[in-house]
Amino acid sequence: MPCPLCGSSAARAAWRAQGVVFVRCASCGLWRQDPQPVAEAIAARYGDEYLAYETERHMDYRAISLLSLAEAGLRPEAAPPGDAGPGGERRRSVLEIGCATGALLSAFAEAGWKATGVEIGESMAEYARTRFGLDVVTGTLETAGVEGGSFDAVVATHLIEHLNEPRSFLREARRALRPDGKLFLVTPNSDGFQARLMGSRWRSAIRDHLYLFSARTLPALLASEGFDVEYLGTWGGWPAGMRPAWLKRPIDAAAKSLGLGDVMILRASLGARKEPVWKRTASKR
Ligand SMILES: [Zn+2]
Numbered sequence: 001m002p003c004p005l006c007g008s009s010a011a012r013a014a015w016r017a018q019g020v021v022f023v024r025c026a027s028c029g030l031w032r033q034d035p036q037p038v039a040e041a042i043a044a045r046y047g048d049e050y051l052a053y054e055t056e057r058h059m060d061y062r063a064i065s066l067l068s069l070a071e072a073g074l075r076p077e078a079a080p081p082g083d084a085g086p087g088g089e090r091r092r093s094v095l096e097i098g099c100a101t102g103a104l105l106s107a108f109a110e111a112g113w114k115a116t117g118v119e120i121g122e123s124m125a126e127y128a129r130t131r132f133g134l135d136v137v138t139g140t141l142e143t144a145g146v147e148g149g150s151f152d153a154v155v156a157t158h159l160i161e162h163l164n165e166p167r168s169f170l171r172e173a174r175r176a177l178r179p180d181g182k183l184f185l186v187t188p189n190s191d192g193f194q195a196r197l198m199g200s201r202w203r204s205a206i207r208d209h210l211y212l213f214s215a216r217t218l219p220a221l222l223a224s225e226g227f228d229v230e231y232l233g234t235w236g237g238w239p240a241g242m243r244p245a246w247l248k249r250p251i252d253a254a255a256k257s258l259g260l261g262d263v264m265i266l267r268a269s270l271g272a273r274k275e276p277v278w279k280r281t282a283s284k285r
Pocket residue numbers: 003004005006007008025026027028029030
């Protein structure tokens with residue numbers, strides 16, 4: 001299958017992990033699972049077992065996610081980046097795709113935002129409705145039918161790497177945003193220190209991740225779908241539990257300052273649709 005970022009079919013490296021194969025595009029560097037699982041097989045992965053996994057750690061996850069979103073300029077208690085409307089009286093709105101149990105989304109609802117979730121797993125969507133009283137549609141962003149041009153913020157943390165059509169997701173996210181709205185994405189960074197150190201044993205090289213983006217390939221994909229990346233930050237360096245433990249603090253700090261962190265967050269706005277960065281580079285050769 002060709003690379004969805006640049007269209008090349010050439011691959012230059014492969015990782016085997018958890019019974020699947022990741023190949024790296026020889027042209028643009030995007031890692032992809034090849035072959036990709038079919039949509040039905042993907043949906044089947046987010047049932048009751050996934051709910052149990054999520055509920056075990058979702059409040060920790062909420063705290064970590066709020067910290068990274070704040071770093072990128074999105075805080076439930078503050079006005080979102082962009083225009084909050086005349087006098088600020090308009091109710092701010094957020095759409096979270098892949099909201100799982102709703103733990104993160106509930107922080108926005110509690111702060112007065114109009115909060116909408118989309119979640120593929122029905123048991124998780126139902127949990128979010130009953131536990132947090134959230135408005136959650138079961139499905140994908142493509143099937144959810146959310147109102148276009150209506151959200152100040154579209155948030156997807158640890159989601160885009162699970163999708164087999166990331167471009168179609170970005171187009172729908174673009175459609176859902178207000179003209180001054182912002183997209184926030186959190187995903188593992190395949191150019192980070194941990195990925196380079198661990199290779200196929202990297203904790204994010206797992207069966208559920210269909211793509212492994214980097215601080216280079218995700219901005220290129222966003223640009224090719226008409227987004228302007230306004231902020232990119234990374235965090236996490238030395239793997240937790242890896243020896244020697246004393247290296248964790250300095251390596252984490254170095255990884256963050258060099259943009260080599262294990263996980264990245266991007267904030268993007270709706271810019272003019274333009275050619276992806278790699279195409280401009282390639283045409284100069
Ligand atoms: Zn490529």
